[in-house]
Amino acid sequence: MTTLNRRTLLGASAAGISAVALTACGGGSGAGPGGGGTTGGKSGDAKADYMKAEGNNFGGSISWGSWANPGEAKRFNEYAASFKQKYGTDVKFQVVSGDYASKIQTQLVGNAAPDVFYVGDNMMAKLVENNALVEIGEYMKSSASRSPFDQHLTNLLDWCQPKGDGKFYGMTVDCNPATFWFNQDLLQEAGYGDDPAKRFEGGAWTQEAVDELFTKVTAKGKKAHVLESGYGHWLSWMTTFGGKPWADNGDCQIDKDDACMKAIEWMWGHLDKGTMTYGGSLPKGQGVDALFYAKQLATIPYGRWILPNLKELKFNYDIAPYPTIDGKEIMPTVVYVAAMGVNAKAKNVDLAKAFTAIYTGVEGEKARLAGGGNAVPAVKGLENLVEEDNPPLPKHAKTFNDLAGKGYAIPLKIANNAVVASNLGTVVDKWIKAKVSAADFGKKLTTYINTGKES
Structure with missing residues (x-):
């Protein structure tokens, strides 16, 4: 495409x-x-x-x-x-x-x-x-x-x-639901064993299982996963791990939800260790999907739109839901x-x-x-x-x-505020590049989504 x-x-x-x-x-x-x-x-x-x-x-x-x-x-x-x-x-x-x-x-x-x-x-x-x-x-x-x-x-x-x-x-x-695509060949080369789809079928596709995947792939000199600034990327990790980003009245409550904050800490931990890469830090012109096609990236959280390109390539790939805390059920992620x-x-x-x-x-x-x-x-x-x-x-x-x-589409608190819908990805990019802490990110994100103003 x-x-x-x-x-x-x-x-x-x-x-x-x-x-x-x-x-x-x-x-x-x-x-x-x-x-x-x-x-x-x-x-x-x-x-x-x-x-x-x-x-x-x-x-x-x-x-x-x-x-x-x-x-x-x-x-x-x-x-x-x-x-x-x-x-x-x-x-x-x-x-x-x-x-x-x-x-x-x-x-x-x-x-x-x-x-x-x-x-x-x-x-x-x-x-x-x-x-x-x-x-x-x-x-x-x-x-x-x-x-x-x-x-x-x-x-x-x-x-x-x-x-x-x-x-x-x-x-x-x-x-197009956010889907956990993976390169089966890279996982085998990294000695990962059962792939995410098999682990999900066995009720063992957990946070610990994806931690192992990221660590083993990175140890082999390949990129394991790329986090991007668009809402679908970090929000899906929050909800798949049981987070409830939205209060009953629709307001954002990320900084007050324990599971959401733990998910942010989890993402930040992998970014700090280099077992997850931030998309905004990739060399100019280097696309995340291109890395996956080139067999340099083991997993990618994209939709079915990449399938036509994958059909033209020669490596083994498959999909799974995002991992979850219990490893058995499918939790809501962005569509x-x-x-x-x-x-x-x-x-x-x-x-x-x-x-x-x-x-x-x-x-x-x-x-x-x-x-x-x-x-x-x-x-x-x-x-x-x-x-x-x-x-x-x-x-x-x-x-x-x-x-x-x-899954769920764009949340109303984001969609209904023109300032937030327009600039959320940009401010998230700025915060990640500035290496704000997980705690500060949660607070800044909540304030911005609710008010359209940076704290």
């Missing part, structure tokens, strides 16, 4: 949310030509009401935009063509390249944004605040929806209702997500809702992910897609589904 990949867009907290600090979005319509029904973002009359549409002849036209590497763009265009063949709707797909959030902002302000478009997990709250998205939860929960709400993995949808009032402004298009939202200025809002429901539902996800997809279904009923290779790649591909069902 190119540099502009799912990890870059969904996993980096410093993704520039300031780019979507929208000014007032003026009147007018989206970029795509409208197709029948009403215009100007208002719901149609009975004849154009796709909440009540019967049959497959939607007709009309709609525009849709997202980020995409060349392979994804090819598949998206194929989906647009198949949608037209089935539903009679002319779908115009456009790749929004470069700084995605900034480009969408410019298009929205200029009344040139697509009728429907991808929304990054750190973009949603600000777009809703600026009335740039249409509420689609009512439609998704209605009997008219061709993608019933209860088909979706609802554990990944909190960030799509930023007001917490049950109103949804997007639906997940698919997902990277994006959503599709409906432009409030879409020329035909009803048609846009219908397209979004189908695109994000079983039918759309199957069309986009079957045959070598680089993501995991975010709906029920398509679990077999991650195991469609014969034999499955990786061997324990089923773990993707287990992690998606148990």
Whole structure:
């Protein structure tokens, strides 16, 4: 995948949310030509009401935009063509390249944004605040929806209702759970014995087991694991070891939660010993995924997006859940997500809702992910897609589904504060490079997430 990949867009907290600090979005319509029904973002009359549409002849036209590497763009265009063949709707797909959030902002302000478009997990709250998205939860929960709400993995949808009032402004298009990938060859060379997947199956994939892995690999002159500044990396280690970062009211309580603080101390201990490497200290231009591909890194906590590249390489790899205290169960870890939202200025809002429901539902996800997809279904009923290779790649591909069902998307306390969502990765990078203590890191992190201000 190119540099502009799912990890870059969904996993980096410093993704520039300031780019979507929208000014007032003026009147007018989206970029795509409208197709029948009403215009100007208002719901149609009975004849154009796709909440009540019967049959497959939607007709009309709609525009849709997202980020995409060349392979994804090819598949998206194929989906647009198949949608037209089935539903009679002319779908115009456009790749929004470069700084995605900034480009969408410019298009929205200029009344040139697509009728429907991808929304990054750190973009949603600000777009809703600026009335740039249409509420689609009512439609998704209605009997008219061709993608019933209860088909979706609802554990990944909190960030799509930023007001917490049950109103949804997007639906997940698919997902990518943080997964413990490992190079089996490097582990064997290090004399590690049973790999993480086998240890998990035996109920012995514990903190002590991963300590042993990091130590033995490092002793052989290879890197064992890289910690990065994006929220998904350090937060997953906290929750897999039993931490509860969020109070009942949603506030961050990392510095008051014993398990979270022990997890930070554990990470800092490995960084101090060199058995874990900090990503911000890698030589300029040296990517973490590239190290894994080059057989210089034994483990990597990424999603399914790296699988297409791994299929081209010649070494043995597999996946496991993160290790846990008891070594037996799967604990919640981060699942990277994006959503599709409906432009409030879409020329035909009803048609846009219908397209979004189908695109994000079983039918759309199957069309986009079957045959070598680089993501995991975010709906029920398509679990077999991650195991469609014969034999499955990786061997324990089923773990993707287990992690998606148990995990969580971007926490609301991060997602709903534009300052935090924009700058969290940057301030974490600064603190780690300054070698703040584990105790101070926990305090600083809690204060920053809760207030947007550095202590």
